[in-house]
Amino acid sequence: MSFKIIVLAKQVPDTRNVGKDAMKADGTVNRAALPAIFNPEDLNALELALRIKDKLVDCEVIVLTMGPFRAAEIIREAMYRGADKGYLITDRKFAGSDTLATSYAISLAVKKLEPYHLVISGRQAIDGDTAQVGPQTAEKLNIPQITYAEEIIDVDQTSITVKRRLERGVEVVKSKLPVAITVHSSAPDCRQRVTKLLMKYKHCRTVTELQNETKDYTELYNLRPYLQLNEWTVDDLHADVSMLGLSGSPTKVKKIENVVFASKDSKVLSSSDADIDGLMKELLSSHVIG
Amino acid sequence: MNNIFVYCEITDDRTIADVSLELLSKGRKLANELKVKLEAIVIGSELKGIEKDIFPYGVDRLHVADDSRLYPYTTLPHAALIIDLFKKENPEIALFGATSIGRDIAPRVASAMRCGLTADCTSLEIGDHFENKSQTEYKNLLYQIRPAFGGNIIATIINPETRPQMATVREGVMKKEITDTKYKGVVEQLDLTILKDDDFVVQIIERHIEQSKINIKNAQVIIAGGYGVGSKENFNMLYDLADVLGAQVGASRAAVDAGFVEHERQIGQTGITVRPKLYIACGISGAVQHRAGMDQSAQIISINTDVNAPINNIADYTIIGSITDVLPKMIKYYKANSK
Numbered sequence: 001m002s003f004k005i006i007v008l009a010k011q012v013p014d015t016r017n018v019g020k021d022a023m024k025a026d027g028t029v030n031r032a033a034l035p036a037i038f039n040p041e042d043l044n045a046l047e048l049a050l051r052i053k054d055k056l057v058d059c060e061v062i063v064l065t066m067g068p069f070r071a072a073e074i075i076r077e078a079m080y081r082g083a084d085k086g087y088l089i090t091d092r093k094f095a096g097s098d099t100l101a102t103s104y105a106i107s108l109a110v111k112k113l114e115p116y117h118l119v120i121s122g123r124q125a126i127d128g129d130t131a132q133v134g135p136q137t138a139e140k141l142n143i144p145q146i147t148y149a150e151e152i153i154d155v156d157q158t159s160i161t162v163k164r165r166l167e168r169g170v171e172v173v174k175s176k177l178p179v180a181i182t183v184h185s186s187a188p189d190c191r192q193r194v195t196k197l198l199m200k201y202k203h204c205r206t207v208t209e210l211q212n213e214t215k216d217y218t219e220l221y222n223l224r225p226y227l228q229l230n231e232w233t234v235d236d237l238h239a240d241v242s243m244l245g246l247s248g249s250p251t252k253v254k255k256i257e258n259v260v261f262a263s264k265d266s267k268v269l270s271s272s273d274a275d276i277d278g279l280m281k282e283l284l285s286s287h288v289i290g
Numbered sequence: 291m292n293n294i295f296v297y298c299e300i301t302d303d304r305t306i307a308d309v310s311l312e313l314l315s316k317g318r319k320l321a322n323e324l325k326v327k328l329e330a331i332v333i334g335s336e337l338k339g340i341e342k343d344i345f346p347y348g349v350d351r352l353h354v355a356d357d358s359r360l361y362p363y364t365t366l367p368h369a370a371l372i373i374d375l376f377k378k379e380n381p382e383i384a385l386f387g388a389t390s391i392g393r394d395i396a397p398r399v400a401s402a403m404r405c406g407l408t409a410d411c412t413s414l415e416i417g418d419h420f421e422n423k424s425q426t427e428y429k430n431l432l433y434q435i436r437p438a439f440g441g442n443i444i445a446t447i448i449n450p451e452t453r454p455q456m457a458t459v460r461e462g463v464m465k466k467e468i469t470d471t472k473y474k475g476v477v478e479q480l481d482l483t484i485l486k487d488d489d490f491v492v493q494i495i496e497r498h499i500e501q502s503k504i505n506i507k508n509a510q511v512i513i514a515g516g517y518g519v520g521s522k523e524n525f526n527m528l529y530d531l532a533d534v535l536g537a538q539v540g541a542s543r544a545a546v547d548a549g550f551v552e553h554e555r556q557i558g559q560t561g562i563t564v565r566p567k568l569y570i571a572c573g574i575s576g577a578v579q580h581r582a583g584m585d586q587s588a589q590i591i592s593i594n595t596d597v598n599a600p601i602n603n604i605a606d607y608t609i610i611g612s613i614t615d616v617l618p619k620m621i622k623y624y625k626a627n628s629k
């Protein structure tokens with residue numbers, strides 16, 4: 001049986017480049033001002049999956065992403081780099097899901113893809129840095145987890161050996177399969193797009209995307225059925241709606257506050273010799289330094 | 291109301307990790323406010339006498355699992371023991387360190403308990419909540435406070451319906467305080483018979499843990515650099531100043547992400563929290579996630595080319611200028627004028 005790897009990847013706003021226009025006047029986040037990107041550690045996760053594929057040859061890498069329609073971009077991007085196919089989990093009813101509801105939906109999708117060998121995700125998504133979806137999905141699937149993976153040392157049809165990056169060191173662990181792995185940013189960077197794959201997959205679309213296309217893809221898709229990207233809704237997953245979205249999310253946001261800082265009356269100095277010397281003299285005489 | 295539980299991590303020399311002692315200290319205060327008991331969980335091996343280190347923090351009940359298979363930490367057996375305990379005891383609140391262990395186990399436990407979990411809280415408080423939609427009043431919830439998405443907002447997260455209310459907190463965020471050196475609680479053994487062979491499918495083959503050489507948490511003076519420092523080479527100026535002042539070098543996340551410095555030096559919500567006598571912020575804009583880790587410094591100096599950088603609002607002194615200009619002058623003055 002071919003070795004099946006499911007990679008969990010999320011499209012996130014690029015919070016690393018939050019500029020001054022990232023916040024609207026009313027204090028809410030201006031998502032439009034933030035480019036949507038492939039969550040960085042999910043690219044590391046994809047790379048580890050692709051390395052296993054390189055090694056095992058008879059191996060299928062499937063990308064799973066949950067998000068709005070445009071998150072299909074993540075699947076295409078992954079396919080340009082070597083993934084075989086992908087599924088977009090998308091439904092209005094998912095809106096407002098916290099990590100518990102998200103991992104419930106993702107675990108249902110993973111179960112639909114059974115039998116699988118590995119579920120590989122990023123350690124955390126940069127929009128919240130929660131690092132919860134990986135372990136929670138593992139729990140819902142009732143499989144073991146290996147967090148903070150940096151390197152796959154060995155893998156065969158029944159077991160995997162992984163190097164983990166911890167706060168103050170490393171650990172090598174071995175587990176039987178299937179197992180869920182979350183990948184740390186210290187893992188190798190993801191390979192770039194492959195031109196051949198870009199050409200092959202650039203017309204990949206989900207059903208929803210096809211509806212908005214002006215061009216008629218019918219003929220092309222009859223010829224190349226693999227171009228059709230899969231979309232799964234709540235119904236496809238046979239999900240219990242009460243466990244999704246806001247109602248399925250135990251965490252509620254009670255309050256969002258704009259941070260207003262009572263400014264201290266700060267002394268403003270220039271970088272002139274006199275100002276710096278004066279400050280240093282003051283710090284020395286008050287024994288803050290020295 | 292049920293009790294507050296803190297999961298305590300064990301270090302290689304069989305002491306309780308600082309972050310866990312800090313959480314016990316916070317847990318004690320919350321327990322006093324809610325008039326409930328504080329309970330601790332310790333899972334590991336060779337734990338004889340560990341209660342002596344725990345009771346002084348005001349722990350009323352300590353749950354211990356002492357078995358050679360339980361150290362070093364692996365996810366499944368620890369999670370199974372905690373989930374079993376939580377199902378029996380139904381805690382009101384459960385706290386974990388936001389460490390590589392805490393962030394591995396807490397989500398797994400929360401998923402099994404189907405309860406909410408908030409990562410990296412910078413503050414925990416007790417408060418009420420009125421739900422308009424259902425017209426329900428909730429008393430004494432745990433407010434889980436953390437900077438949220440984008441950075442200029444602080445979110446208060448609550449779990450009105452589910453228990454336990456779970457949160458992780460980074461080392462250094464809460465203060466470690468002994469309640470009473472003679473405080474006495476009871477010790478109870480966790481039920482090891484629930485562990486199955488399947489809980490041990492992940493085996494540790496090799497392990498190299500080093501004591502961190504970087505100790506900014508307890509430094510009196512910190513020179514912190516941000517993205518504005520510009521390069522790894524420019525950070526040498528910060529090390530030079532730190533050298534002459536006997537200080538430590540810290541950094542913002544942008545500086546870490548840019549590869550100027552090691553991750554261990556990151557200060558802020560997802561880094562270390564510090565409270566030095568003096569904090570010199572060099573080329574740091576002062577995003578809320580950064581300030582969360584340093585705004586309790588006794589004195590703050592900001593060196594920034596931008597008069598309007600938010601960090602300046604919380605600085606005692608703001609030097610408007612480039613670090614390449616200012617830092618060498620500071621070093622020169624200090625060398626010439628200190629004994």
Ligand SMILES: Cc1cc2nc3c(=O)[nH]c(=O)nc-3n(C[C@H](O)[C@H](O)[C@H](O)COP(=O)(O)OP(=O)(O)OC[C@H]3O[C@@H](n4cnc5c(N)ncnc54)[C@H](O)[C@@H]3O)c2cc1C
Pocket residue numbers: 015016018126127128129439440441515516517518519520541542543544545556557558559560561562572573574575576577578579580583593594595596599611612613614
């Ligand atoms: C979930 C989450 C968690 C986060 N956790 C953390 C955290 O723990 N710690 C953290 O720090 N950040 C954290 N961040 C990131 C944070 O939001 C900011 O992006 C980051 O702190 C910005 O770093 P900076 O101030 O160094 O960079 P910038 O915002 O780019 O600021 C650079 C500053 O340098 C000044 N400057 C430029 N050139 C010079 C010069 N030559 N001399 C002097 N000044 C100069 C500029 O005027 C500017 O003010 C987190 C973000 C998220 C989304």
Ligand SMILES: Nc1ncnc2c1ncn2[C@@H]1O[C@H](COP(=O)(O)O)[C@@H](O)[C@H]1O
Pocket residue numbers: 008009010011039041042045064065066067099102120121122123124125126128129130131132133134
């Ligand atoms: N909506 C999503 N779709 C696919 N994968 C996700 C989604 N949310 C989280 N993940 C995966 O879970 C990891 C941790 O996310 P988080 O718990 O949000 O920090 C991410 O790096 C992704 O691999």
